[in-house]
Amino acid sequence: MLIDLNSEQGEWFQFFTSRLDPNTGEVIYDPPTGDARAQIRSLAPFFEERAGKRKKAVEHVYNPKTRAMERIPYFEEQTLEEIKAEREDAYDYAITGLENFKDSKTGTVITCTRGNKVALMKVPVFDRYFARCQQLLASSGVKKAEEEPKNLPTG
Numbered sequence: 001m002l003i004d005l006n007s008e009q010g011e012w013f014q015f016f017t018s019r020l021d022p023n024t025g026e027v028i029y030d031p032p033t034g035d036a037r038a039q040i041r042s043l044a045p046f047f048e049e050r051a052g053k054r055k056k057a058v059e060h061v062y063n064p065k066t067r068a069m070e071r072i073p074y075f076e077e078q079t080l081e082e083i084k085a086e087r088e089d090a091y092d093y094a095i096t097g098l099e100n101f102k103d104s105k106t107g108t109v110i111t112c113t114r115g116n117k118v119a120l121m122k123v124p125v126f127d128r129y130f131a132r133c134q135q136l137l138a139s140s141g142v143k144k145a146e147e148e149p150k151n152l153p154t155g
Contacts, residue, residue, distance in 0.1 A: 010041030018128045039097030046093045
């Protein structure tokens with residue numbers, strides 16, 4: 001099996017629509033139609049990097065069982081503006097390409113810019129598509145990891 005470790009651009013997913021089942025509330029994914037597709041990469045490296053940069057605060061709390069002060073580290077809370085900016089940065093990081101998406105009002109092709117990515121994520125059907133692509137990316141690595149031990153020689 002050949003694996004490209006330097007593939008940082010993501011994988012292409014053909015666009016598919018989805019809807020919510022009115023009885024159960026579950027998402028039903030339709031088969032892909034049309035030629036629109038998006039290049040998406042996993043959000044895990046983005047959030048790992050961000051977590052490493054976030055400031056930690058430390059609080060000393062009295063533990064009644066040991067009668068000692070314990071040092072409790074935690075990440076400082078973010079403001080609403082910081083949370084919004086981080087979410088938009090995450091969308092910009094994860095969506096690396098768009099092909100054949102068109103604006104329904106003007107008919108123009110939607111280019112892969114930060115503003116367009118954030119606007120697309122506000123559309124519920126695209127948000128569900130993006131979430132499903134993230135699930136597929138996460139599960140694809142798990143299946144490969146599960147298959148490898150079965151192929152190892154025993155003895």
